[in-house]
Amino acid sequence: MSLPFYRPLSPTCGLRVSPLALGTLPFGGADGGHMGTLGPDDAAVLLDRCLEAGINLIDTANLYSGGVSEEVLGETLARSGRYDELLVTTKARMVVGDGPNDGGASRWHLLNEVDKSLHRIGRDHLDLFYLHHWDGETPLEETLQTMDGLVRSGKIRYYGVSNYTGWQLMKAMKVCEVNGFIKPVVQQIHYSPYSREAEYEMIPAGIDQGIGTQSWSPLGMGLLTGKFRRDQHPESGARMADGDGSELRVADWERLYGVVDVLDEVAQRNNATIPQVVLAWLLERPGVTNLAVGARSLEQWNDLLGTFEVSLDAEDTQAIDDAGRPSLAYPFWHQADMASERMSGADESIMATTKREIAEKIGE
Known part of the structure; x- marks a missing residue:
């Protein structure tokens, strides 16, 4: 893969990453109680395709399938030295147990969870680590001093924040500046042609501070794949099949349908699929450096990789912008x-x- 394919994770970071990251929420094995169902054999197929396509970033979290996603990833990575070039991202902060300290961004919780993630993934360091959410109870100085120490110790190479508001990101940057802590370099947020709230504060704050933006679930948990139409909702096989996912909110279904209609029109004009158009549009948005997308099959992953063959013109870009702009x-x-x-x-x-x-x- 040619070097121009890769891009800096952020303007303040020298790590070069592929435009797409493979999300591992679908990893988890056959246990029906897990978020994901893919075991090591299926995961290996996807990782092999990543190497072929030049994808070098893998996204996971301690929360996914109760840590089983990390275990599946670790078992798969151990199968071949070819996977050593893949960069691994994980996260912590969410509640993962019944104990009083099994959640949050305290020093105790973060240090414990980083060690557990390293053990499950089978590596001695994490290439990128996210604070998975804001913690309004733990002093921010404690959280960021912990992150600073983890970077200096070599257990993590870079870190970022996820799901922070604009003011929370700015406060984190100021706390780091005042105390001489190593700063976060990237934010992972939800952003899509329909979900545009991040444009108010989060993305502008990132641009101002030199923070890259990675979008999680840019296809809206299936809402922006073409499966959801005015007269059509899938009965199963999509994370939002019931129309009321625990992470996403649809405030205006008619507006969503209108966005999908425009995406479909643009896709037809470009001989592309709707998911490819969504990702191509997002990769050209201000401040966006990477998209984390999951796939439950090689067929799905190959379709998403087809994004790199799609080039939207100004008319296409504006049509999508107009359809979803709040x-x-x-x-x-x-x-x-x-x-x-x-x-x-x-x-x-x-x-x-x-x-x-x-x-x-x-x-x-």
Whole structure:
């Protein structure tokens, strides 16, 4: 794979990663109580395809299938030295047990979970580690000092935050700056053509601070694959088959259907699939450096890898942008109306389209 295929994980990080990361939520074995069902044999097929396609980032978490996802990944990685070049990401913070300290971002919990993850994955370090969620109870200084120590010890190479709001990310950056801690380099958030809330604060904050953005579940747990239409919901086989997943919320089904309609039109114009169009659009969004996507079969994974053959033109990109763009909340609309002559790159990431609409209305 040629070097231009790879991109820095973030503007403040020298690690180069593939545009897509293989998500391992589907890993877990045959136990019906697990989130995932794929065992080591199926996982090996997907990892082999990663190597063939140049995908070098694998995303997992201690939460997935109660740690079994990490175990399946570890068993698969141990099968061949060819997998040594794959970068592994995991996460901790979520509640994973019944004890009073089996969740959160305390030093006790994070150090314990990093050691457990290393044991399950079978490596002596993690290439990237995410704080899986905000912890409003543990002092942020304690959490970030712990991360600083883990990087300096070599147990993790880089770290990031996941599901932080804009102000939480900025507070973390300030705490690191004041205390001389190593800073996070990337944020993992949910972002898709339908779920655009991150454009208000999270992505602009990342751009301003040199933090890369990785989107988790960019296909909306199946909502943006074409399986969900006004008159069609799958009975099974999709994480959102019941329309009410525990992680995602659909506030406006008609708006979702409208986004899918446009994605379908763009896909047909480009001889592509809807998932390929979704990923191609996201990879061109401001601040986005990587997308973490899971696959339950080689067929699904090959379809997602076809994203690299899709090139959307300006008309396609704008059509998707217009279909899913949320209305600006205050003070963004006021800034767009009254102060748009002095915008930074971070401001432009949310206001560029609105400024275009304003210009069209006044004939500029």
